[in-house]
Each structure stands twice: as C-alpha cells, then as structure tokens.
Amino acid sequence: MQYSQDTRNVFEALDQNNGDDDSIEEESHAFSIQECSPEPLPEGIHSVAIACTVKDVARSVRKGHWTRLRLGRTCITNMLVVVVMVLQFFLIWQTKHLVSPHAVASIREIYDKYERMMYTDGQSVQHIYLTKHGNARGSDTKYFNSSRFTLMDKEERDAVCRFPLSQPAFLVIILVIWTLTCFSEIRETIDMMNRLMIGTPTVATMALALDKQEDDSGTIVGLTWSIKLYIALCVLIPRLLMTIFLLWLGSRWLTATIGFGDVLLNAVALEFILMLRELLYLTVLPTRLQKEHELVLVNFPKKNEPATCCTYFGMFLAAVVVVGWALLYICFFQQVLPDYKWDVHSTCVDYLARELKV
Numbered sequence: 001m002q003y004s005q006d007t008r009n010v011f012e013a014l015d016q017n018n019g020d021d022d023s024i025e026e027e028s029h030a031f032s033i034q035e036c037s038p039e040p041l042p043e044g045i046h047s048v049a050i051a052c053t054v055k056d057v058a059r060s061v062r063k064g065h066w067t068r069l070r071l072g073r074t075c076i077t078n079m080l081v082v083v084v085m086v087l088q089f090f091l092i093w094q095t096k097h098l099v100s101p102h103a104v105a106s107i108r109e110i111y112d113k114y115e116r117m118m119y120t121d122g123q124s125v126q127h128i129y130l131t132k133h134g135n136a137r138g139s140d141t142k143y144f145n146s147s148r149f150t151l152m153d154k155e156e157r158d159a160v161c162r163f164p165l166s167q168p169a170f171l172v173i174i175l176v177i178w179t180l181t182c183f184s185e186i187r188e189t190i191d192m193m194n195r196l197m198i199g200t201p202t203v204a205t206m207a208l209a210l211d212k213q214e215d216d217s218g219t220i221v222g223l224t225w226s227i228k229l230y231i232a233l234c235v236l237i238p239r240l241l242m243t244i245f246l247l248w249l250g251s252r253w254l255t256a257t258i259g260f261g262d263v264l265l266n267a268v269a270l271e272f273i274l275m276l277r278e279l280l281y282l283t284v285l286p287t288r289l290q291k292e293h294e295l296v297l298v299n300f301p302k303k304n305e306p307a308t309c310c311t312y313f314g315m316f317l318a319a320v321v322v323v324g325w326a327l328l329y330i331c332f333f334q335q336v337l338p339d340y341k342w343d344v345h346s347t348c349v350d351y352l353a354r355e356l357k358v
Contacts, residue, residue, distance in 0.1 A: 034305045038219045038297035045281040047293035049077040058209040084277045091273050103256035110159045112136050119143045137339045161348035163258045175326035182247040189240045199301035217295035256336045
C-alpha cells in the first residue's frame, strides 16, 4: 500500500512520540527505585565500639597478631559501652527502688482518702471496696457525692487535683513525648541489628570482613558468627531491653508524680538517663575515635528499594504505636492506681480554675 508524503510524516511523528513515552516511562521506573548504598552506623559510642571491633579484629586476623594500639582502642571503646550500660542500669535500678515507690505510695494514699470521702452518703455509710493493695474504691458511681469535696483539707484537695490522672489529656501528651523519646532509641537499635545481623553475610574468617584489605576504612562485607553474637548479646540487645524497661518505668513514675510541673521535670530527668551515652561520647571519647564509625560503612538488607506505600509511609505506623501505648497504659496497663474510677477530673475543673487564676 502506498502512502502520501504527508501521511508518512504523520506516522514518523507518532513513532517518535511513542519512543519518547517509552523513555519517560523507563526514567520514571528508574526514579521510583532507590539504591540503598552502604552508609555508616548512627553517631554514638555503640557505633564507635562496633566499628573499632570489626576493623581491628579483621586487621589483626589478616596480620596474624595484635598491635598494642589497636588492642587498646578496641578495649577502651567497648569498656565505655559497658560503663554507659552500668550507669544506666544503676540509675534505672535506683529509680525503681528508691524514687518511684515513694511516688506511687503517696498518690495511692491521697486517692484512697478521696474515694472514702466522696463515696460516703448522708448517713455516713461508705460505699467502697478495697483493692489488692488495701486502698478504697467507690463501689458504684451512683453513690458519688461531689459536694463532699469541700470537706477535705485544702492540702488534700490540692494534691488530688494535681496528680496526672486528674488531667488525662495532659498525661497522654507527656507519655506520648516520653514514648517517642524511647522509640527513637529502640528504632535506632533495631536498625543496627537489622543491618549487621541480616544485611551482613556470615563469613568464615574476619580476614574477609572488609572490602578493603589494607586501608583503615571500607565497607563491611561479612562478619563471623562469633562477632555477630558479641555485637548482639553484649552491645545491642542489652541496650534494647534497657530502653524497653525504662519506657515502662518512666510511664509508671510520670503517672505517679504529683504536681504538673514535677511531671515535666521528671520527664527531663528520665531523658537524661537515655542521653548518658551521648554525654560520654561527646566528653570522654577523643575526637579521632569519634570519627571511627564514619570510616566503616554497613550495607542494608535490601540493595534496592522500590517506591511503595510501605516504603514511603510505613514508619508513620510508629505514631500509631506510640499513641496506642500511651492510651493503653493509662486505661489498662497502669497499676499506680488500680481500678481508677476517672472521678477526679470533673470535680477538679472548677477548683483548679479558681486556684490557678492569676
């Protein structure tokens, strides 16, 4: 079939446009896939200890002997990790046994007096039951008598209206912020475990750990089982478990703290425990050692990451987990005030408005 010159020109233009569309589609597809190139571990004393351990063990295995300098820096960086963990464990233990019990006992005593007063009828009959700790709780809301609040001493009224559960919205926000603080630590630790345990192949000898055999930097291409176990059991898992326990302990202490200003101050004090690792990293560790983690790159489990809803928005589920923990802890998990009746907020609204008026 013969076509005119104009018709042939139209067909050529269409073919050219189709070729452009194909190139755009290929470019779009290539753009949607992100290459996960090796990156250094997050800044911190744990990362420095891991980097020094991997580099110095690998070099010593290749050379057949340890130098005093490399042995010294490996020992020192790992000892600093132990010091951080010991300090954190000590502070957490002392908070659990010396600080939070007093706060919990005080708030239980105050709420016990409140319940006994507010669930007493006109015939001086108390409609209460006792919890497993021996504290009073109202047996039924129909016996709640808000007019008896004025019969309590002013100090007792102040204490009742200033404990965190009397202002649930305030306590939820504080717990959400505290949970976010702990969750960032948990996420960083899990990411390091994922990259070092899963993303790094297992090799027979540490001589094959780095891609650069002679240089003092490079990418970790493999780790032996013994080094992986050491990093997991002695560095990362203790950090993870300590953070999870501190999350629970901090939630308990903040819930038991009387005084809204004290709640904020205690939240800062709890963060101080987590920041001990950063404090020692910035003040004790020499500048040269601080940069060691930048010289060792670590692969990701996946070499390429496509653009999907999961990769773009998956970590936003962390916000759901954080808020969910705060709400579930206040409503179900907290044992500061077992069987809490949620009968303080309505009583204290007008009282606080009067007392806090400037």
